[in-house]
Amino acid sequence: MAKVIVVTSGKGGVGKTTSTAALGAALAQLGQSVVVVDFDVGLRNLDLVMGAERRVVFDLINVVQGDAKLAQALIRDKRLENLSLLPASQTRDKDALTAEGVARVVAELREKFDWVLCDSPAGIETGATLAMRHADAAVVVTNPEVSSVRDSDRIIGLLDAKTLRAEKGERMEKHLLLTRYDAARPARGEMLKTEDVLEILSIPLLGIIPESEEVLRSSNVGTPVTLGSPASAAARAYMDAAKRLAGETVAMTVWADRKGLIGKWFGRKVA
Amino acid sequence: MSLLDLFRRRNSAPVARERLQVLLAHERAAGGGSDLVAVLYEEILAVIARHMSVDREKVQVKLDRGSSVSTLEIDIEVPELVVKRVA
Numbered sequence: 001m002a003k004v005i006v007v008t009s010g011k012g013g014v015g016k017t018t019s020t021a022a023l024g025a026a027l028a029q030l031g032q033s034v035v036v037v038d039f040d041v042g043l044r045n046l047d048l049v050m051g052a053e054r055r056v057v058f059d060l061i062n063v064v065q066g067d068a069k070l071a072q073a074l075i076r077d078k079r080l081e082n083l084s085l086l087p088a089s090q091t092r093d094k095d096a097l098t099a100e101g102v103a104r105v106v107a108e109l110r111e112k113f114d115w116v117l118c119d120s121p122a123g124i125e126t127g128a129t130l131a132m133r134h135a136d137a138a139v140v141v142t143n144p145e146v147s148s149v150r151d152s153d154r155i156i157g158l159l160d161a162k163t164l165r166a167e168k169g170e171r172m173e174k175h176l177l178l179t180r181y182d183a184a185r186p187a188r189g190e191m192l193k194t195e196d197v198l199e200i201l202s203i204p205l206l207g208i209i210p211e212s213e214e215v216l217r218s219s220n221v222g223t224p225v226t227l228g229s230p231a232s233a234a235a236r237a238y239m240d241a242a243k244r245l246a247g248e249t250v251a252m253t254v255w256a257d258r259k260g261l262i263g264k265w266f267g268r269k270v271a
Numbered sequence: 272m273s274l275l276d277l278f279r280r281r282n283s284a285p286v287a288r289e290r291l292q293v294l295l296a297h298e299r300a301a302g303g304g305s306d307l308v309a310v311l312y313e314e315i316l317a318v319i320a321r322h323m324s325v326d327r328e329k330v331q332v333k334l335d336r337g338s339s340v341s342t343l344e345i346d347i348e349v350p351e352l353v354v355k356r357v358a
Contacts, residue, residue: 153299154298
């Protein structure tokens with residue numbers, strides 16, 4: 001049975017799009033059939049991060065409004081045949097997304113794929129609430145920083161109130177993905193610790209993604225980090241997170257890139 | 272910068288944690304997006320207006336949220352209080 005996941009945060013710039021691309025690619029690398037859907041109408045970027053920006057013909061709005069068939073709008077990844085992208089519209093207004101249209105498209109995607117990963121726009125407006133509406137589970141992307149944690153708390157409140165699952169009185173599964181994490185700084189008392197964020201938000205931890213040069217390099221070249229630099233700390237962390245999302249038990253490791261000749265990486269176990 | 276300053280700079284994370292815990296406890300209780308202070312302000316103003324005329328700008332309502340105790344501070348400046356004497 002297909003699983004619909006919303007990747008959300010409230011705050012912008014915390015890594016939703018990067019994480020959607022990396023988790024989507026990682027799940028596909030694990031053999032699952034995956035579609036990543038860009039809900040950020042008017043500010044689409046998932047196509048760019050996935051390296052498919054020149055192949056966009058139709059988009060989510062076209063499908064929602066019935067101007068194109070879903071199959072025409074889906075872009076199959078060139079590296080992984082079981083990974084597809086449904087891009088957002090760059091020119092249209094986000095009001096072009098209708099609740100009924102989104103419901104129909106998500107239902108159709110459920111038929112075709114094992115995983116539907118919805119990249120939510122920032123904010124708490126229509127675009128964000130529609131992106132989370134049909135989700136079975138949410139990945140709440142959070143930076144260890146006060147404004148991000150506060151906005152995540154607000155989004156968790158919305159997930160428990162505005163989603164179909166919540167309205168039906170069912171449990172909305174929520175996972176915390178801590179991104180842009182610098183392992184050295186919490187130890188020096190400069191940055192919120194993982195435990196602090198977990199205690200404040202009280203949702204289970206899906207993964208800790210270290211701040212890594214490889215993340216920027218990957219978006220520069222349009223390749224999800226798990227595909228482009230699979231040995232990097234960020235890729236390992238995303239791969240672990242994807243496995244956990246798929247139900248595997250994986251020990252929580254704070255991966256770190258190691259500069260120098262001795263080794264490319266080393267890991268530190270936590271929890 | 273003294274050594275003490277350097278120490279304080281380093282340990283900003285516990286401050287962040289403390290501030291977030293207090294703030295979110297209140298935001299969650301309010302159910303998100305509640306305008307408690309604005310509502311209080313209008314109601315207090317209405318009660319006072321029944322008995323005397325006050326300048327809107329001379330009425331201040333402040334809410335200071337603490338971890339254990341919160342204080343509500345109401346400051347009303349009354350220009351010339353005319354007390355009617357009962358004959």
